[in-house]
Each structure stands twice: as C-alpha cells, then as structure tokens.
Amino acid sequence: MTDLPQELRLVTAIPGPKSQALAARKAAAVADGVGTTLSVYAAAAGGGVVVDVDGNSLIDLGSGIAVTTVGNSAPRVVDAVTAQVAAFTHTCFMVTPYDGYVEVAEALNRLTPGDHEKRTALFNSGAEAVENAVKIARAHTKRQAVVAFDHAYHGRTNLTMALTAKSMPYKSGFGPFAPETYRVPASYPYRDGGVSGPEAARTAIDLIEKQVGAGNLAAVIIEPIQGEGGFVEPAPGFLPALVAWCRENGVVFIADEVQTGFARTGDLFACDHEGIVPDLIVTAKGIAGGLPLSAVTGTAEIMNAAHVGGLGGTYGGNPLACAAALAAIETIEADGLVARAREIGELALGRLRKAQESDPRIGDVRGRGGMVAVELVKDAAGTPDPELTKQVAAAAHLRGVIVLTCGTYGNVLRLLPPLSISDELLTTGLEVLESVLAETRA
Template identity: 75%
Template sequence: MSDTTGGPNLTQQRILTTAIPGPKSIELQARKQAAVAAGVGTTLPVYVVAAGGGVVLDVDGNSLIDFGSGIAVVTVGNSAPRVVEAVSEQVQAFTHTCFMITPYDGYVRVAEALNRLTPGDHEKRTALFNSGAEAVENAVKIARQHTKRQGVVVFDHAYHGRTNLTMAMTAKNMPYKSGFGPFAGEVYRAPLSYPYRDGLDGATAAARAINVIEKQVGVENLAAVVIEPIQGEGGFIVPAPGFIAALVQWCRDNSVVFVADEVQTGFARTGALFAMDHEDAVPDLIVTAKGIAGGLPLAAVTGRAEMMDAPHVGGLGGTYGGNPLACAAALAVIETIEADDLVGRARAIEATMMERLTALAERDARVGDLRGRGAMIAIELVDPATGAPDADLTKAVAAAAHQRGLIVLTCGTEGNVLRFLPPLAMPDHLLTEGLDVLDEVFANA
C-alpha cells in the first residue's frame, strides 16, 4: 500500500512535533469546554486538520497512527478517493430534498446494494436512517409490527445506542444510562456466551440463554432477539461457535424476529462482509451504520421482505434518512470494498495483529484474553494473580499509547479491554509501527 494514502496525500508516518496534546490543541480544548456541553467528552483532545490512510494530523503538526477509525466508521479511510469524488459530485447536484417528499435514485441504489450484499438469498427490503441507534429502534418497530408482540431480548454487555429505547437495550450504566431514565419498557436481558469468562461451549451457552428467555419473558410475548454478532462497547466479545446459530434456530422455531446489530461489525470489518457471514445462520433483520458511508451519517435496516413491509405506509422514515450525500458515499464505500478486496485486507490485518498480540500475551500475564476477527481485535487486561479485570492498567496503557502517537480505544463493561480498529486503508508499515508502540507501552507499564 502506498505511503501517501488519503485526500491531501498525507505522509503515512507517525510524527510527534509536540507533546500530546500540543499547545494549539490545548487552546482549542479550552474553547471546547467553554462552548460545548460538558456531557460531550473526548477520548484524546487533539484537534484534527486532516486524516487519511492510517494517520490523523492535528493542528500542532503531529501525525498519529489511528487504531480507532472513528469507532469503526472510516473502514475505507477518512478520505477514500472514491468517497471524496462521489460526495463532491453529489453536493454540486443537490444536498437534500427528503426522500419521503421527492425521492432520488441514490437511496434506491443503496437499498438494492444492501439487499444484494447482506446475508441470505431471500427477498429483502431496506430502509435508511441516520444513526445506529435510530436503525436499532426501527428494527424493533418492524419486529413488533410483524409479530404483533412487544418484548425485546438483548444480552449482557450489549451496546445498542443512546436513545431512550436503545439505552434500555444497552447494558453499561456509566456513561450511557446513569440518571437518564426512566427507560422504555418490555426490554429483557439474557446471558451472553463469553468464552473467556464462562468457559461454556456455544450450545450450552445458548441453552442457558434460551432457558432465561422462556422462563422470564415467554415466547408468546417476544417480538425480537437483538444481538451484536461480536459485541462492540461490551468488550469485543466473540460468542462461542454455535451460540448464534442456536439462537437463530430457536427464533425460527418460535416465530421470533432475529435481529443482528452489525453497526460496528459490518462492511468488511471482521474479515467477512458482515460478521454473520462467519456464523452458520442468517438473520431476519440486519442493522448497519458506522462503516456504511465513510464518515457520513447513514444507517440501515435490511431484512426479509414480509417483515420489512409490515409497517404501514409512513410508519418508517425521517427527515434526513438516506440523505443523498450519505447515499453517494455509501455506494462509493461498497465499490471500494469490492474493488480493493478490503475483506481480504481485513484478514491480512488480523493475521499480523494476532501474531504480534499473541507474542505479547505469552510474555505478559496481564493480557488475560486475546480475541476478535479481522480488523476488530481486542485484549482483555487482568490482574494475573486473580484474573480480576484491571481497568486502571487499561486506562494507563491507553494514555501512554496516546502520548506516543498511537490512537487506541478502551471498552468493556469493566473498562478493562483495549480494542483495535485500524482502517483497512492503513499501510503495513504503520500497522507494524503501531504494534511496536504497543509493545513499548506494555514494557514500561
């Protein structure tokens, strides 16, 4: 991959000209604190002027290696050439009409592409929205209309969004839920397959979850089971093989809608086009967002035609849902993934990261678990004597990486998981250097 990937042909190199954050970023952060609501936090207060390939350039001239991708959004890169070109063309034509008033072909073309690409060869329909949370809410609406039931089952450690319903569906209290209730009702939680912590095989973990659902909710009350095939904020937890397939079969047998929340896992991120492609199962509805449009706000629900068509005309929609700029970006993202074999690129990134992180885990007992797929990899940090989650170490490692010019994110219900989400546009030498930085951090932590 080239050394000058990205819109402004950014040099693909880690460059530290100041401490992190630098003086101009510190000045902007002070302005942010005076102008922006305090509830809007920042992980790393460096203020960006350009980004592309595998780097983020800040106002102080620092070039940081990006292992975050805007939380799995810029999978194809922050300024992928096809996306830039498509959006530039569309913005000159028109920026908005509202698809529900006077429609346009970009929306239809995105729907057609998603119907073609998402798992399963059944007849499908798609509806477009703005964000992952909005799409999750609409998936629930669709499932309730189709089944004429109300109950929704989600799982331990789940993250589905910040709206009222999706806060109820999200497991983690801080910072997502605390003080924001009361929340929407008819949401129930079942135990997830978490191999590192529960030691169960997929079939046993599924039987445990199904028992909870049947006893505490009741099939006759249940509209949908909603799950992330690999959990995101919950800690990049990959369920044991067979867990998801057993849940899908149980849903089929009981006329319950199975919803795969692929907001974080979709669009080549896991070394398959969708994470459900790794499972021997097909979802009824699939929710996508984040990586769908290269950084523009877009989300979708795609699924079985008879389910998607259940809501009455006018029951689905939104002012900006399927905005023409975002649709143009999404079509360019899909073209880039297919033309540049980014599914294969994600698998190559996985091979490199797994080799390096396995070596780290073998020499550092604080790495309790290494897991993930494709360019969605995580390590869970623990007290080596007890196995207890070590959130303090995780925070310290992330902070030290930031100081060395490597953007990493944390996650997990206990705050003890480091997650790595490099853009698939990142060149190999930057990926290797980022892992070198991580080795240095652990050696000194």
Template identity: 75%
Template sequence: MGTSGTPGAAVDGGGVGVGVEQSRRLATALPGPRSRELMTRKTGAVAAGVGTTMPVFAARAAGGIVEDVDGNRLIDLGSGIAVTTVGASNPRVADAVRQQVEAFTHTCFMITPYEGYVAVAEQLNTLTPGDHAKRTALFNSGAEAVENAVKIARAATGRQAVVVFDHAYHGRTNLTMAMTAKNLPYKHGFGPFAPEVYRAPLSYPFRDGGLDGEAAARHALDVIDKQVGATNLAAIVVEPIQGEGGFIVPAPGFLAALAAWCRAHGVVFVADEVQTGFARTGDWFACDHEGVVPDLIVTAKGIAGGLPLSAVTGRAELMDAPHAGGLGGTYGGNPIACAAALAAIESIEADGLLGRAREVGALMKARLGALVERDPRVGDVRGRGAMVAIEIVRPDTTEPDAALAGAIAAAARAEGVIVLTCGTYGNVLRFLPPLTISDALLTEGLDVLDAVFGSIA
C-alpha cells in the same frame, strides 16, 4: 520527539487521501498549543457531557494517519470507532460526495425521492446474508436503526417484548439505552427507560467457564423462556461480535442456536452489525462467518466512509409490515451519505478490503498473541478480521484491571498511537485500524504498544 522511519503505503488501489504523509510524527508534546487553545474553546462552548478520548484536534486524516492542528501525525488504530474502514478521506468517497453536493444536498426521500437511496437499498439487499426477498430502510445513526428494527419486529409479530444480552451496546436513545447493558457512561441518570426490554446471558468464552456455543445458547434460551416467554417476544437483538461490551466473540454455534430457536417460535432474529459490518471482520458481515442468516440486520458506522447513514435490511414480509409513513425521518438516507455509501461499497470490492481485513487481523493477532504469552496482565486476545481486542486483568487471574487498561491506552496515545478502550469492566483495549493502513504503520503502532507494556510496571 518520536517519528517512524518509513512512510507507509496503503493497500493498492485507494483509500489514502492526497497530502497526508503516512508516518508517525510528534512535532510537539500532546496536546500541542493549538489543540490546547481549541480545548479551551470547546470547554466554553460544548456541553460538558460530550467528552473526548484525546485532547488533540484533528486537521486531516487519511490511510492510517490522523494529523492534528499542531502538525502531529498519529497512527490510527480506531477508525473513528470502526467508521473510516475504507479510509478517512477515501478518494472514491470524496469524489462521489463532491459530485452529489454539486447536484443537490437534500430533498427528503419521503417528499421527492432520488435514485441514490434506491441504489443503496439494492446493494444492501444483495450483500446482506440470505437469498430471500429483502427490503431496506435508511436512517442516520446506529441507534436510530436499532429502534426501527424493534418497531418493525413489533409491527410484524404483534408482540412487544425484546430480548438483548449481557454486555450489549445498542445506542443512546431512550429505547437503545434500555437495551444497553452498561450503566456509566451510557445510562446513569437518564431513566426511566423504555419498558419490555429483557436481558439474557451471553456466550463469553473468557468468563463463562468454557461453555460451548450450544450450551451457552441453551442457558440463554432457558432464561428467555422462563422470564419472557416466546409468545410475548417480538425480537431477539444480538451483536454477532459485541462492540462496546468488550469485542466478545460468542463461542461457535451460539448465534446459530439462537437463530434456529427464533425461527421455531416466530421470533424475529435481529443482528446488530453496526460495528461489525462492511468488511470489518473479514467478511461483509460477521454473521457470514457462521452462516447465520438474520431476519433483520442493522448497519451503520462503516457503511458510508465517514458520513452519517444507517440501515435496517431484512425479509420483505417483515420490512413491509409497518404502515406507509411508519418508517422514515427527515434526513434518513440523505443523498450525500448515499453517494458516499455506494463509493465505500465500491472501494471494499475494488480494493480487496475483505482480504485486507483478514491480513490486518492476522498481523494484529500474531503480535498481540505473543503479548499474551509473555505478560500475565493480558488475559485474552480475541476478535475477527480487523476487529481485535485484548482483555487486561490482574496477573494470573480473570479480575478486570480497568486502571491498567486506561494507563496503557493513555501512554500509547502520548506516543502518537490512537488506542481505544471498551468493555463492561473498562478493561479491554480494542483495535480497529482502517483497512487502508500499511503493514509498516500497523507494525509500528504495535511496537509502541509493546514498549508501553514494558514501561508500565
């Protein structure tokens, strides 16, 4: 069975929980007997629509390792889909959660508020782009936050229409399914969907004929103007780097041109930074890279070190537009999740994780860029910071090859490396390692990927 030679060390200062050795180890074939037993129980107890990428059950996780119930240690290049950015058992987060659980687990902020919610809002108002007056509201999931951003935009503008983009993913609720582009597995059979949602073309440098950002924006805005009309439009909602759609990085200038058009026409510019936020791209938020200041910014995933929390942060006059009681929810801004969020933010700052994200990204891009040069099945490598992907195509074409992408991901997982796929065409391999992963583990994971490419004809 495979095993790494040297245990990894996480970035100095934190992120690795106690007792999880930072080395890859395959004690059994995957899945092992205990995981097979649990999968049988899962099949009998859990709805079939709740799928799993890997047939192994986690027992512990820390740093760059997920350990399963059979004692296999897997290199984590997924972070629970960009959630455990500061580590799956970050010591600061664990301590903060422990203390909060001992104090109280819930009162509902709308009934008897508590300081943690206010403190998280203050941090988000400070950290998000722009120096204008801001307000924040807390929720549970990314989809819930996106829905509330749309509610806020509609309340503030008195308009109804919302524009999203090709390849977008915004969630699994009825409204966010309407906003999401991909049919399977997200939308098929679940309609009818919420009305007044329109779609515009995205800047997709690998596939849009080399349009620069401003030209791509002109094309999108022309579609918006003709098919929707600015006077009907409450908000444009865009992922600064698309997540599930394929880690598509718009050409420089695309986001800025959209934001400028929104300002000129009284349209709310909403940045969905659910997957890109909280150091993932090497900045606090992906918008920071281009100096774009959204009117509203939506966050979740990496916000709270693995606990469910999301937020909408934005211009005070917009955030204050809904009537009292119009925003909220029983669990929104749960005190335990708020404690975790404050500890995660502290860890990003204290452990230098913005810089670490850039280091991780440089290492991944160097290795994956070399793969592009020697393997014609790799059409593109893209991303920013520790959010990097490769697009798999048929050799010397741009034709997507989803079957090959799936086979590569499955083969890497069988060797103990967690690799995720994404993309409208299902042909993108995405890499989202925890920022606490060591260079040694990250390099080993990429070595395994190299070997898999070499073994699949």
C-alpha cells in the same frame, strides 16, 4: 490514495498548543457531557493517520470507532460526495425521492446475508436504525417484548439505552427507560469457564422461556461480536442455536452489525462467519465512509409489516450519505478490503499473542479481522484491571497512537484500524503499544 505521509510524527507534546487552545474553547462552548478520548484536534486524515492542528501525525487504530473503514477521505467517497453536493444536498426522500437511496437499498439487499427477497429502509445513526428494527419486528409479530444480552451496546436513545447493558457512561441518571426489554446472559468464552456455544444458548433460551415467554417476544437482538461490551466473540454454535430457536417460535432475530459490518471482521458481515442469516440486520458506521447513514435490511415480509408512513425521517438516506455509501461499497469490493481485514487481523493478533506469552496481565487476545481486543487483568483469576487499561491507552496516546478502550469492566483495549492502513504503519503502532505494556510492567 491519500497524499498524507503515512508515518508517526510528533513535532509537539500531545496535545500541542493549538489543540490545547481548542480544548479551552471546547470547555467554554460544548456541554461537559460530550467527552473526548484525546485532546488533539484533527486537521486532516487519510490512510492510517490523523494529522492534528499542531502538525503531529498520529497512527489511527480507532477509525472514528469503526466508521472510516475504507480510510478517511477515501478517494471514491470524496469524488462521489463532491459530485452529489453540486447536484443537490437534500430534498427528503419521503417528499421528492432520488435514485441514490434506491441504489443503496439495492446494494444492501444484494450484499447482506441470505439470498431471499429483501427490503431496506435508511436512517441516520445506528441507534435510530436499532429503534426502527424493533418497531418493524413489533409490527410484524404483533408482540411487544424484546430480549438483549449481557455486555450489549445498542445506542444512546431511550429504547437503545434500555437494550444496552453498561450503566456508565451510557445510562446512569437518564432513566426511566423503555419498557418490555429483557436481558439474558451472553456467551463470553474468556469468562465462561469452557461453556460451549450451544450450552450458553440453552441457558439464555431457558431464561427467555421462563421470564418472558416466547409468545410475548417480538425480537431477539444481538451483536454477532459485541462491541462496547469488550469485543466479545461468542463461542461457536451460540448464534446458530439462537437463530434456530427464534425460527421455531416466530421471533424476529435482529443482528446489530453497526460496528462489525462492511468488511470490518474479515467477512463482509460478521454473521457470514457461521452462515447466520438474520431476519433483520442493522448497519451503520462503516457504511458510508464517515457520513451519517444507517439501515435496516431484512426479509421482505417482515420489512413490509410497517404501515406506509410508519418508517422514515427528514434526513434518513440523505443524498450525500447515499453517494458516500455507494462509493464506500465500491471501494470495499474493488480494493479487496474483506481480504485486507483478514491480513490486518493475522498481523495484529500474531504480535499481541506473542506479547501475551510473557505478560500475565494480558488475560486474553481476541478478535477477527480489523476488530482486535486485548483484555487486561490483575491475576490468574482474570480480575479486570481497568486502571492499567486507562494507563496503557493514555501512554499510547502521548506517543501518537490512537487506541480505544471498551468492555463492561473497562479493561479492554480495542483496535479498529482503517483497512487502508499499511502493514508498516500498523506494525509501528503495535510496537508502541507493546513498549507501553512492557514499561508499565517494569
């Protein structure tokens, strides 16, 4: 466990003078396109706090965008990486391989949904893994088209920008994008007017059949709970209907669990909630406790479709990241973090839904486990309120609570606390958020 005091502590204004000095250096050295959510500069982090260079201790409800799920500098991760860095830092698995890569692949083959024979390939980022999943699907099916969904986010590379729905800030001005990508409606229960999961799936499938054609389609890719699009959990039955149609038509079903994977949602993978078994599953973020690693895992036949040398990369499955991943997986299993995520979800959703009862601006409170969203609206018709969302997030930041925003309409507050956070610290963070909401209503 971290030695950092698990407390909200503000000793300067946010940002403090040292952070302000670093922000000035950043402005002079770093491209303007690289933005920051808070202008505080981290000096240490662990448990449920981030300590900045001015000595402020902030409550972390962001986990570096769902990365430090096991906690920042988790002890097993620190020990494993320290031992590995002393042994060797890199050889390139494609040149002189090492056991860490194989062990991570074995673990993912064991843990991901389904008990069929699987294979895994390791990469660096979620976007890179998504691109490789599409490559593998195309190699297997000998087809080209790929279908993604409204509100989707799959990355910032050329192909993954094409798959991503939201223009600003992810796509605007960066085209043209990769061809043979198509978009269909997703299930968004808060805004669907009571449409059931199977009905929403039928709408999407009808469009696929008419506008793409099953015989041209290599893959359907979807986040089981959409992340940047607003933490949108589809209505029950939506995902199973898509999987069934894909199986009937020889289409590869790709689950993008970059943000939802590794205990985040109160299941080891979000697909587990409805018993979904994807053909390919993409993982990253929480996989390695903060080190850059991603993976594609799936049915052996599909994964083996790519020719020898067709998958890989200089840094993919770096030995330090592999050591961290094995330690993160051990931490999830040994510390019961799947169950802990459910406890966090019950606490957060319970408090936020109580706040919703007296605040009509809270249009929806949703989520599973440690993946919780508050959608803010202007009226009973659900008109999105991105201005209020920015205001609430900024005020929470000034009070030392790290919260993030998301959503196609920019009107969703998202909470992604590390699963190592205590109930007491999480409650304090939620109290700050509740007070900010109350004050903005006055």
